[in-house]
Amino acid sequence: MASYNTSEFKSGLKFMMDGDPYNIIENEFVKPGKGQAFSRVKIRNLKSGRVLDKTFKSGEKVEAADVMEVNAEYLYTDGEYWHFMEPTSFEQYQASSTAVADVLNWLKDQETYIVTLWNGEPLSISPPNFVVLKITECDPGIQGNTAQGATKPAIVETGAAIKVPLFVEEGELVKIDTRTGEYLSRAKEA
C-alpha cells in the first residue's frame, strides 16, 4: 500500500490510523525558527465521522487509505441495507444504516449519489448538491403571495421537513439545496 509523507498532507488526503480511514480537513505546517517542524492536522474519521486534532512530526509517514468515490444510483432498501448501483458497470453496493445516516433525508429512487468506498465497502453516501423532490404535505398555497421571506412548513417525499414559500402547493416538485436543506425554487420535473 502506498504511503504519504507529512509534506504531502493537504485537505482531502485520506490515510489510515489505528485501523480506521481518515480524511484531512485542515493541515497546518508548524515550523519553529530552529528545530523540529510539525504538521498540525484536523482529521475526520470516515467511519465514525468524529473530528480529531493530531500533530505529526515533520517527515513521518502514514499509510494511504484505499478510499475512493463512485457515482451510483439509489435502488431500494430492504430495511437492513440500502442498495446502490454504479450505472455503467452495474456494480451494486449495499450500504449500512450508519453509511446512509446523513443522506436519508434526501434519498430518492434513481437519483445519483456519491458513494465513498473503503476497501470496496460503502463507508458513507453523500447527496448531490441539489435534489428535486415532491411536496407530500403542506397547507394550501396562497396564490400571488410572493412576499419575500414568508414561508410555511412542508414535508417532501423522502420524509424530510423543509420550509417553502407560501405559494407552493402539495404535489408540486421543488428544488432543494442538500447542503443547507433550503428550498431553492419550484421545479418542472425530477
Next chain:
Amino acid sequence: MHWEPSGDQHSRIERANMLRKIREFFYEKGVLEVETPALSSAANTDPFIESLKVATTQTGQEEQRYLHTSPEYAMKRLLAAGSGDIYQICKVWRAEPSSRQHNAEFTMLEYYRLGFKLSTLMTEVNTLLLSLIPNITKESHYTSYASLFLDNLGFDPHTVNEQLINSAVNDLVPGFIGDLDRQSALDLLLSHCIEPLFPKDRLTFVYDYPGSQSALAKTEFSIDHPDVLIAKRFEVYAGNLELGNGYEELTSAAKNETVLKNELDTRRKMNLPLEAIDQRFLAATKAGLPECSGIAIGIDRVLMLQNGVSEIKQVMNFSWENA
C-alpha cells in the same frame, strides 16, 4: 488562467516604504548594504532546513548548486574579509511546504554588527521592528527560554528528565503521534503550548536557548547550572508569529567546523541528504571572524503585521502557488 497578483497595490506601496525605511535605518548607522550569491555551491547543513537544489550545466558539465536558505555563510566571509557592519535584503528559499504564514521563497533581512553582545542586538532589533510596525505600541516582553518553561509548564527545560518531558507531551499534546528526542519534545511543547500564550499586542524576545540548539551561535555555561550549556541566541516574535532569529556569533574556527560536522552526523542519523559543507565559509573562519552578533528577519511577516493581515500571500505579489 489566473494571473493576477495576490497582494493589492496598498501592500506593494507598503513593501516599498518598508524597504526604504530599513535602508535609511542602516544608512544612518553606517551599516553597509551588501549582496552575496543566491545560488551557492554549498548547502545549509542544518538538519531542519532543506535547501532547494538547482542542477546547472552551463560549464559543460552538470553541477549541483543550492539556493541559499539565508546569506549567513557568505556574509560571514565578508566579515572575515574586513567588511565591517553589513546588512543584506534578499530572497531566500527553503524546501518546505507553504502555509498561511510561510512561503518557500521569502524576503530576508540579515545583518551583522561588530562588537555587539546579544543584548545590544536585541535592543537594536526592538527599535528597528517598532519603527517598521508603528501599530505595536506596547512595550516588548523579554524572557529566557528557561523562564518560559518554568512559568508556563513548571519545569526547567535545561535540567528536566526525559520522563517528565514525555509525560508533559502526553498530557499537553495528546494528539501527538510519533517519537521525539529531548529537544524535539521541547520544540513541540514550545510551539503548541507556550507560543500561543505570547501576548498578541507586543513583541516577545526569547533568549538563551539550550546548547543543542546553538547552530552557529556562541555557547556558554549557565550561571544557575554550571554544567548546562546555553546558546547565546534569541528569537523575536510578534504575538506567536516568529519574525527573526539572532545570534551572538560563534567565531572559533574549530567550533564552527564541529557544528557543521555534527549537523551532517545528525543528517546521517535522520536519513536526510548529506549536503556539501561550505568549505569557503570554514576557510574564512580560520582567517578570523570578528566578534559580532547577527540576525535574520522575515520581512514578509513584518509586512503582514504592518498591514494587519493574517496570510503571507496578502503581502506578496505572487506567492508560491501563483509564481
